[in-house]
Every structure is written in structure tokens, then in C-alpha cells.
Amino acid sequence: MTLIYNATFDKNTRKLSFEDKAGNEIYSFTVPERDPGSVDDITKPLTLKATQDGSTVKLTAKGSPDGTFQTSRDGGNTWTDYTIGTAIALNTDDEVSFRAKADRTSKQGVNDFFSFEMTGKIEAWHNVMSLHRTNDFATY
Known part of the structure; x- marks a missing residue:
């Protein structure tokens, strides 16, 4: 099991990345645009x-x-x-x-x-x- 050490979010690409202590990306996903009508x-x-x-x-x-x-x-x-x-x-x-x-x-x-x-x-x-x-x- 790898522990998450850092999380970053890129506003331009909407990518959320999770890294281990060495800075290696262990998981990431792109946050979809939210439909303003659904709020x-x-x-x-x-x-x-x-x-x-x-x-x-x-x-x-x-x-x-x-x-x-x-x-x-x-x-x-x-x-x-x-x-x-x-x-x-x-x-x-x-x-x-x-x-x-x-x-x-x-x-x-x-x-x-x-x-x-x-x-x-x-x-x-x-x-x-x-x-x-x-x-x-x-x-x-």
C-alpha cells in the first residue's frame, strides 16, 4: 500500500494528482466541468x-x-x-x-x-x- 504524500490540482487541465513521498504520481483523474444548471x-x-x-x-x-x-x-x-x-x-x-x-x-x-x-x-x-x-x- 502506498501512502499519499501530496495532492495537486491543475486549474487549466482540471487534473487532480496524488503523489507518494518521492514525488511519483500514484493516481490522478480529471475533474469534469460542472454544468452550471445542475447547481x-x-x-x-x-x-x-x-x-x-x-x-x-x-x-x-x-x-x-x-x-x-x-x-x-x-x-x-x-x-x-x-x-x-x-x-x-x-x-x-x-x-x-x-x-x-x-x-x-x-x-x-x-x-x-x-x-x-x-x-x-x-x-x-x-x-x-x-x-x-x-x-x-x-x-x-
């Missing part, structure tokens, strides 16, 4: 997107945590009060966003917390802090 937007609320028809998502409470939430099915243009434990049906490419109805939704602990239950296949996008603050969660 997640932390200014948007937590959004769950189905990748399979018949998927469901619901927010549940264990114990007695404090907090109320809202959901949006139109990208955050309109918000509706959410009833804890209500399953939301999603088909492929359907999305639902969640946010706190009022800031500082908390009083979580070992026995008091919220959690998501999901069926099917769901992707999570954007900022989970929207469950804690209504609007300025990106800078919280």
Missing part, C-alpha cells in the same frame, strides 16, 4: 420531486414537536396550509415544496421531531432550512 439553488424551499408514478410523501410528527407547515405545488407561487400526516400523491415529475408557516419551527428533541415518510421514488432538491424559517432561510 442547486439554496434560495428555494425544500422541494421533493417524484421520479416514479404513484409516489407519496408525508410529513409526520413523533412526540409533540412545535410547528406548522405549508406546501406549494406550483414552484412556490402559492402556499397552502399542510396538515401533518397527510399523504401527498405524486406522479413522475410532480413536485411539492415545503416551508415553515412561521419562523423557528422547533422544539425538536429525542422524543419530539418531524420526519418524512415516502413511497415510490423521490428526489430532494433545494434548501431544507425552509422547514425552520418561512422566507430568509437561505441566509439563516
Whole structure:
């Protein structure tokens, strides 16, 4: 087994190289360019997107945590009060966003917390802090 002694990154070629103590390259790879469109937007609320028809998502409470939430099915243009434990049906490419109805939704602990239950296949996008603050969660 060879130990890595040094790592270098060439910004021009995007090559990351690992060297042993003698300066011999023992491993390298080229870091691919990142698609700017794939970078997640932390200014948007937590959004769950189905990748399979018949998927469901619901927010549940264990114990007695404090907090109320809202959901949006139109990208955050309109918000509706959410009833804890209500399953939301999603088909492929359907999305639902969640946010706190009022800031500082908390009083979580070992026995008091919220959690998501999901069926099917769901992707999570954007900022989970929207469950804690209504609007300025990106800078919280």
C-alpha cells in the first residue's frame, strides 16, 4: 500500500494528482466541468420531486414537536396550509415544496421531531432550512 504524500490540482487541465513521498504520481483523474444548471439553488424551499408514478410523501410528527407547515405545488407561487400526516400523491415529475408557516419551527428533541415518510421514488432538491424559517432561510 502506498501512502499519499501530496495532492495537486491543475486549474487549466482540471487534473487532480496524488503523489507518494518521492514525488511519483500514484493516481490522478480529471475533474469534469460542472454544468452550471445542475447547481442547486439554496434560495428555494425544500422541494421533493417524484421520479416514479404513484409516489407519496408525508410529513409526520413523533412526540409533540412545535410547528406548522405549508406546501406549494406550483414552484412556490402559492402556499397552502399542510396538515401533518397527510399523504401527498405524486406522479413522475410532480413536485411539492415545503416551508415553515412561521419562523423557528422547533422544539425538536429525542422524543419530539418531524420526519418524512415516502413511497415510490423521490428526489430532494433545494434548501431544507425552509422547514425552520418561512422566507430568509437561505441566509439563516
